Amino acid sequence: MIRNPDHDVHIVRPARVVALFTLASAAWIAFSDRLAGALFADSPSSLIWASTVKGWFYVAVVAVALWLTLYRINRQFMAQRRSLAASEERFRLLVENAGDAIYLCAPDGAIVDVNPEASRQTGHDREGLVQMHMRDLDAAEPPASLAAFGQIMPPTKRTSLETDLRRKNGETFPVELSLVSLETEGQAFVIGVARDVSERRRVEEQAKAAKEFLASIINTIPDPVFVKDRLGRFMLVNDALGAVAGSPRQDLLGKRDADFFPRDQAAAYEAGDALVMQTGRIHDFEETITGPDGRTRDIITKKSLFIDAGGEKHIVGVIRDITERKRIQDAMAREKAFSEAVLDSVPGVLYLYDENQRLVRWNKRLETLTHYSAEELGQMHLLDWFGENAEDITPVTEAMRRMEAEGYAAVEARLRTKEGVASLYYLTAVPLVIDGKRYFTGVGLDITARKLAEDELVASRSRINSILDSMPSAVIGLDERGLVTHWNGYAAALSGTSRSEAMGRPLAKVFPLMAPHGQAMETALTERRPTQVERMTVQQDGATHLMDAEFYPLATEGVSGVVLRIDDVTERERLRDMMVQTEKMLSMGGIAAGIAHEINNPLGIVLQATQNLVQRLRPDFAKNVEAATACGTDMESIAAYMKARKLDVFLADIQDAALRASATIRHMLDFSRKSESRRKVCDMAAIIDKALELASSDYDLKKSYDFKKIDIVRDFADDLPAVDCTEIEMEQVFLNLLRNAAQAMATAQPPTVGPRIVLRAYGQPGRLVVEVEDNGPGMPPEALRRAFEPFYTTKPIGVGTGLGLSVSYFIVTRSHGGAMTAVSGPGGGVTFRIELPALEQPEAA
Amino acid sequence: VTPNALPRLCVLDDEEGIRRQLVNFLEDFDEFEVIAADSAEQALRLLEETPAAVSLVDVRLPGSHGLDFILQARQRGLCRHFLLHTGSLDMDLSPELEALGLSAQDIFHKPADLAALLERIRALLKS
Numbered sequence: 001m002i003r004n005p006d007h008d009v010h011i012v013r014p015a016r017v018v019a020l021f022t023l024a025s026a027a028w029i030a031f032s033d034r035l036a037g038a039l040f041a042d043s044p045s046s047l048i049w050a051s052t053v054k055g056w057f058y059v060a061v062v063a064v065a066l067w068l069t070l071y072r073i074n075r076q077f078m079a080q081r082r083s084l085a086a087s088e089e090r091f092r093l094l095v096e097n098a099g100d101a102i103y104l105c106a107p108d109g110a111i112v113d114v115n116p117e118a119s120r121q122t123g124h125d126r127e128g129l130v131q132m133h134m135r136d137l138d139a140a141e142p143p144a145s146l147a148a149f150g151q152i153m154p155p156t157k158r159t160s161l162e163t164d165l166r167r168k169n170g171e172t173f174p175v176e177l178s179l180v181s182l183e184t185e186g187q188a189f190v191i192g193v194a195r196d197v198s199e200r201r202r203v204e205e206q207a208k209a210a211k212e213f214l215a216s217i218i219n220t221i222p223d224p225v226f227v228k229d230r231l232g233r234f235m236l237v238n239d240a241l242g243a244v245a246g247s248p249r250q251d252l253l254g255k256r257d258a259d260f261f262p263r264d265q266a267a268a269y270e271a272g273d274a275l276v277m278q279t280g281r282i283h284d285f286e287e288t289i290t291g292p293d294g295r296t297r298d299i300i301t302k303k304s305l306f307i308d309a310g311g312e313k314h315i316v317g318v319i320r321d322i323t324e325r326k327r328i329q330d331a332m333a334r335e336k337a338f339s340e341a342v343l344d345s346v347p348g349v350l351y352l353y354d355e356n357q358r359l360v361r362w363n364k365r366l367e368t369l370t371h372y373s374a375e376e377l378g379q380m381h382l383l384d385w386f387g388e389n390a391e392d393i394t395p396v397t398e399a400m401r402r403m404e405a406e407g408y409a410a411v412e413a414r415l416r417t418k419e420g421v422a423s424l425y426y427l428t429a430v431p432l433v434i435d436g437k438r439y440f441t442g443v444g445l446d447i448t449a450r451k452l453a454e455d456e457l458v459a460s461r462s463r464i465n466s467i468l469d470s471m472p473s474a475v476i477g478l479d480e481r482g483l484v485t486h487w488n489g490y491a492a493a494l495s496g497t498s499r500s501e502a503m504g505r506p507l508a509k510v511f512p513l514m515a516p517h518g519q520a521m522e523t524a525l526t527e528r529r530p531t532q533v534e535r536m537t538v539q540q541d542g543a544t545h546l547m548d549a550e551f552y553p554l555a556t557e558g559v560s561g562v563v564l565r566i567d568d569v570t571e572r573e574r575l576r577d578m579m580v581q582t583e584k585m586l587s588m589g590g591i592a593a594g595i596a597h598e599i600n601n602p603l604g605i606v607l608q609a610t611q612n613l614v615q616r617l618r619p620d621f622a623k624n625v626e627a628a629t630a631c632g633t634d635m636e637s638i639a640a641y642m643k644a645r646k647l648d649v650f651l652a653d654i655q656d657a658a659l660r661a662s663a664t665i666r667h668m669l670d671f672s673r674k675s676e677s678r679r680k681v682c683d684m685a686a687i688i689d690k691a692l693e694l695a696s697s698d699y700d701l702k703k704s705y706d707f708k709k710i711d712i713v714r715d716f717a718d719d720l721p722a723v724d725c726t727e728i729e730m731e732q733v734f735l736n737l738l739r740n741a742a743q744a745m746a747t748a749q750p751p752t753v754g755p756r757i758v759l760r761a762y763g764q765p766g767r768l769v770v771e772v773e774d775n776g777p778g779m780p781p782e783a784l785r786r787a788f789e790p791f792y793t794t795k796p797i798g799v800g801t802g803l804g805l806s807v808s809y810f811i812v813t814r815s816h817g818g819a820m821t822a823v824s825g826p827g828g829g830v831t832f833r834i835e836l837p838a839l840e841q842p843e844a845a
Numbered sequence: 846v847t848p849n850a851l852p853r854l855c856v857l858d859d860e861e862g863i864r865r866q867l868v869n870f871l872e873d874f875d876e877f878e879v880i881a882a883d884s885a886e887q888a889l890r891l892l893e894e895t896p897a898a899v900s901l902v903d904v905r906l907p908g909s910h911g912l913d914f915i916l917q918a919r920q921r922g923l924c925r926h927f928l929l930h931t932g933s934l935d936m937d938l939s940p941e942l943e944a945l946g947l948s949a950q951d952i953f954h955k956p957a958d959l960a961a962l963l964e965r966i967r968a969l970l971k972s
Contacts, residue, residue, distance in 0.1 A: 597905050600932030604955035605862035611959045612870050623873055662956050 017069060021062075028058060103192040107181065109134040109149045112189065121175075121196055123168030134192060139164040139172040145179075145192070152181040152190060165194060173198045219249075224319040230277075230312060232256045232270055241319070246292030262290050269301070273315045276303045289319070297323040340364070348445035349425075355438040357382035357400075369446070371418040385415050387422065396427075403429040403440060415444065423448045474566035482506055482521060485561065494538070494547075494566065507564070513538060514549065514564070524551035524562045535569070543782050545570045571785060578789045578806075596665050603665075607658040610651050617642060664803070681839065682725045684761055684768060685716045690727075691734035692759075695742065707742055710755045717762040721838035729811045734772070736804040737832050741774035744830065748777040763838065767818075770834045778828035787822045812836070852970050853897040855924065856881040857888045857914065859906050863930075863955075867901060870959050877966075885914035892923035899966050900924045904931040915945050926969045930957060 032054045040047040095102055101118035105111050114129045122129065122137060135143040144163035152159055158180040164172040175194040182189055215238075218225045224241035226234055234241075234252045242249035245260035257266035265288060272285040282304040290296045299319050306314040343350050343363040349370075352361035359380040367374060382400075386392045392414050399411035409429045414422040428442035468475045468488035474495070477486030487502040495502070495511040508515040513536060520531040533549040549566045616624055619635035628635050642648050696707045738757065745752040752775060760771040779787065779794075786792045788809035812820040818836040825831070854877045856867045864881045871879045880897070882888035885906055892900075900918065904911040911929070918924045927947060932955040938947065950965060 597932035600955040601860050601863060604930075604932065604957060605860070605866060607956035608863070608866035608870065608959050612866055615870060615873060615959075621873070623875075658956050662954075666954070 021065065025058075025062075028061075032058075098193075099195075101175075101194040101196075103129075103134065103194065105134055105149075105190045105192055107149065107152075107188050107190055109145065109190070118194070121167070121173070121194065122165060128168075137165045139166040145177060148177070148179055149190060152179055157181050162197070174201055221318075223321070226252075226315075226317050226319075227306070228256075228273065228315040228317070230314070232273060232315075235314065244289060244291050244319070265289060272301065272303055276305050276315055277313060280305045286322075297321050298326045299323075346443055348443050350441070350443050352439055352441045353382055360439070361441075369417070370415070376418070386413055387416050387420075392422075399427070399429060400440075403431055407431065412447065415446075424451050472568070474564070476507065476511070476564040476566070478507055478521065478562050478564060480525060480560040482508075482518070482525075484510060486563075491566070494540075494568075513547070514566075517549065520549075521551050521562060521564070524553050525560065528553040535573075541781070543570075546573050574786065574789065596669055599665055600662065603658050603662050607655060607662075610654045610658065614648075614651055614655075617648075679724050679726055681722050682727050682730065684720055684723065684725075684730070684770065684836075687725075687727055687730050688714075688716075688734050688759055688761065688770070691731050691738060694731070694735050695738040710742060710745070710757055713756060713758040715758060715760045719763065720761055721763040721768045723768045723816075723836045724839055725816055725836065729815060733808040733811050733834070734770075736808045737772040740804060740832075741772060741776065741830070744779075745774055745776040752776050764835075767838050768836045770836075771831055772834075773829060773831040775829045778824040779822070779830050781824075784822055784824050784830075788820070851876060851878045852899070853878045853880065853895060854966065855879075855888055855892060855897040855900040857883075857885065857900060857906070857911065858903040858930065859883045860903070863903070866959075867930075867962075871963070871966075874963070885909035885911065885917075888914060889917060889921075889923065892918060893921075896922065897924045899926040899928060899969055901928045901930045901962070904929060904933055912941075912945070919945065927951065928953060928962070928965060928969075930962075931955060 033051075036047055036050045036054060040050050095115045098115055098117055101121045102115040103111055103118055104113040110133050111129050111131075114126055116126075118129060119125050124132070134145045134149065138145045140163045144161050148159050148161050151157075158178065160176060160178040162174065162176050165175050166172050174197045176197050177195075178193045180191045180193075182191065218236070218238035219240075221238060222240055224244050225236075225238045226241050227236035229235050233254050233256055237249045237252045239249050242252060245252055247260065252260070257269045260266075261269070268285075268287055272283065272287070276283050282302060285301045285303065287299050287301055288296050289299050298321070300322050301317050301319045303315055303317040306316045308314060340363070344365060346363060346365070349366040350363040351359055351366060354360050359377055359382075362377055366372075367377065370377075372380070383393060383396065386396055395411050396413050399409040399413075403409035407430070411427050411429075413425060413427055415425040415427075416422050423446050425444040426447045427444040429440050430442055431438065431440045433439070465488070468486065469490070471488060471490060474491035475486065475488045476484060476491050479485050483504050483506060484502045485504075487497075487499040489499075491511070492498050492502070495513065497510040502510040507521070508518060514521075514533075517533045520533050523529070524531045530553070531551045536547040536549065538545045538547055546569050547566050548569045549564060552563045552565070554561045554563065615621065616627075617635075617638060618624055619639050621635075624635050628638060692712060741757050742755075745755040754775070756775045758771070758773040760769075760773070762769055783794050788806050790803055790806040792806075809820050812818045812834050816836055818834060820835075821833050823831050823833070854871060856864050856871075856879060858864050858867070858881075861883070864883065868879050868881050871877050880891055882891055886909060888900070900915070902911045902915060906914075911931075915927045919927070927945065929942070929947065929952045931952070938949045938952060942952070953962060953965075
């Protein structure tokens with residue numbers, strides 16, 4: 001960089017220097033003379049010396065000033081000379097290195113001088129050019145520069161033009177030629193500066209071609225494309241946008257959206273533009289556009305910001321018509337919503353696994369039931385559901401194998417939720433291939449509740465069956481066709497047909513007893529009312545049993561069928577008969593009481609007369625012997641005769657008959673006893689002991705056995721509950737039982753070895769229990785059932801009246817409000833059990 | 846009472862057959878002197894003349910009741926022991942009978958065993 005010397009050196013101005021010197025000299029002379037005069041007024045010698053010094057001082061100062069001035073002038077001159085040289089050098093460099101050709105011409109166009117660029121452009125050297133005229137270079141016809149030269153006149157005028165220059169080799173090239181006229185030292189020149197614009201032309205042509213290329217591209221694009229300026233005016237549009245706007249594309253340029261589209265749409269577009277302007281990013285806008293045909297279409301407009309070289313902002317946009325796509329999308333969305341609704345409405349979980357057993361699709365219910373999120377489910381492996389235990393996993397893996405082999409598999413497995421709660425599921429799997437890939441799909445149903453219900457059903461069925469089986473009646477379920485649906489244990493026992501044989505078969509086939517009663521079943525079914533069949537006879541265990549059957553229509557709505565119940569009413573009928581008989585006995589007892597005296601007296605005569613006969617036939621009786629002798633015979637003959645003619649047996653028969661008749665009357669009278677008034681709190685142990693004492697001295701018994709040989713075991717609890725009873729009656733009850741036991745043991749074949757009677761008395765809540773147990777042969781069931789029946793006896797004729805136990809039963813149940821039962825053990829022996837209601841304890845009351 | 850006199854028994858029954866059986870049976874043993882009456886009144890009259898050791902008494906009698914007879918005879922000291930010989934079966938030992946000095950062994954229901962009667966009479970006389 002060349003420094004300007006004007007900035008370093010002050011320009012010396014001669015007038016100012018001379019004036020300053022004159023004034024300073026005058027002032028110094030006047031001042032110094034006046035000072036010397038004042039100082040050395042009284043010493044002229046000094047004054048002279050002082051004047052001399054003053055003169056020399058002045059000379060010295062002037063000399064210094066002069067030196068300074070001259071030095072400065074010299075420096076200024078030198079600086080100017082350097083500056084000029086530099087300036088010239090700069091100018092030369094400028095001219096020689098200028099990118100444009102510079103021609104110094106005479107006003108007529110004759111070239112005076114040129115710079116090296118002119119030689120480079122034209123191919124002529126400087127010497128050649130200097131001999132040429134500008135019109136020689138101008139390739140235009142006529143030369144364009146010629147007129148220009150004529151136009152520019154001094155002092156200064158400039159013009160410019162475009163023309164082509166010709167090179168030495170004949171080529172032409174475009175230039176921009178600037179002409180300036182100037183006058184230097186009285187001589188006029190024209191300086192022409194020629195700029196080679198061939199490169200610029202080329203670029204301009206390229207730009208034009210690029211623009212046309214762009215236009216052809218964007219017009220080929222079926223989507224509308226536009227460029228808008230900052231104010232929303234179209235700068236560039238394609239034919240597609242023109243078509244949408246309903247005008248040729250040229251007509252759109254410079255106009256805005258609002259000029260072509262409905263106001264609300266245009267406002268939306270401009271709002272989008274503003275957003276893109278603000279953010280500078282690319283945005284997609286879903287909009288609608290109404291074309292010239294009035295149809296509104298769905299579009300997506302992609303807009304971006306473009307800032308040109310001048311910093312101007314533009315909106316570049318492309319519009320995509322998505323009406324069809326949207327229609328398809330909507331249809332697909334509807335279809336998807338529909339299929340998802342279908343999937344979600346499946347009553348369970350639905351899944352699709354890929355070949356790696358990864359879950360790929362599922363329904364919403366799988367999420368809600370297992371509490372896994374969709375993201376987590378996407379990570380799930382088939383076996384992740386079933387925990388760690390082999391017994392949970394193995395069925396699943398086996399089901400997968402089955403599915404591969406058979407094309408379908410179902411399995412019950414315990415599925416775990418996210419929290420690890422297991423529920424039993426019924427899971428299915430079907431393989432499928434989609435796009436060549438293998439998948440399997442299926443559904444899962446939570447069967448926990450069903451399983452529970454099933455278990456409950458099984459349990460309840462078995463409960464019902466066990467209830468039915470424990471019923472002492474045959475219970476048979478029949479459907480509307482009369483086929484067996486239920487068959488309890490008693491039904492099996494009674495019919496001889498097992499449950500498995502009977503199920504599902506017609507009743508008449510499996511239960512011949514009921515075969516004649518099909519009509520009763522039909523009536524129950526069709527008329528829906530119970531029907532009965534009474535007193536059917538069945539031979540069982542060698543005895544005749546009576547059966548009542550009843551058909552009940554099923555009460556449950558919508559279920560038709562009947563329940564058949566068959567009861568063994570033998571016992572009930574027998575008890576009924578017994579009660580009838582007891583009632584008869586009661587009334588008979590009332591009558592008997594009135595006539596007992598009248599009967600007993602003759603009976604007394606019969607018995608005692610017989611006894612007298614026996615007495616008076618005894619051969620060892622003195623009076624008999626006397627009388628016989630007096631009659632000419634002897635007792636031996638009479639006895640022999642009696643024996644020969646069985647008179648002795650007849651007498652015994654008369655005696656027995658009289659005793660039996662007497663006993664019968666006595667027992668009949670027992671039924672009519674009204675003993676309420678004789679009730680009192682009894683000592684039961686004492687009563688039993690009294691009965692024991694009576695039994696041991698009962699002459700009736702002595703005939704058949706010796707009571708003293710029976711081992712009597714008394715087992716009485718210490719604090720027996722108090723009961724209210726009639727002592728004499730209870731005494732008779734126990735006497736009857738003791739007599740019964742003793743006779744049973746004595747008459748057994750073979751007789752009981754080591755006969756024993758155990759008497760037990762003990763308290764139970766609310767009652768007193770007395771048991772009389774023998775170790776005799778026991779009683780067959782039939783006899784046990786009928787033990788309390790009046791006139792029922794297993795004893796030989798004459799040994800019992802058949803009324804003893806029934807009287808006892810009557811006394812205990814009727815007269816004392818108690819209960820009496822008889823059981824026979826499997827190893828023999830009979831236990832009679834008497835329960836009497838205990839008196840309420842005073843302290844408990 | 847003469848030293849060789851036999852103990853006197855009194856049979857009170859309105860039924861002639863009964864009286865005959867008892868009297869004949871008891872007389873056969875030659876241990877007792879047996880008298881019989883068909884009513885309480887007659888029996889009391891007979892006993893007024895000669896008291897008895899044991900009376901066999903039917904309860905149901907025409908006119909005075911057998912129990913009244915026992916009461917009367919006892920009060921008047923006409924007989925030491927009484928046995929009931931009854932056709933009524935409700936004549937079990939009651940406090941009323943016990944008050945008359947009877948025990949269960951003293952009650953015989955018709956038809957009664959003669960041997961048992963005899964045994965009881967002998968036992969009473971021995972006491």
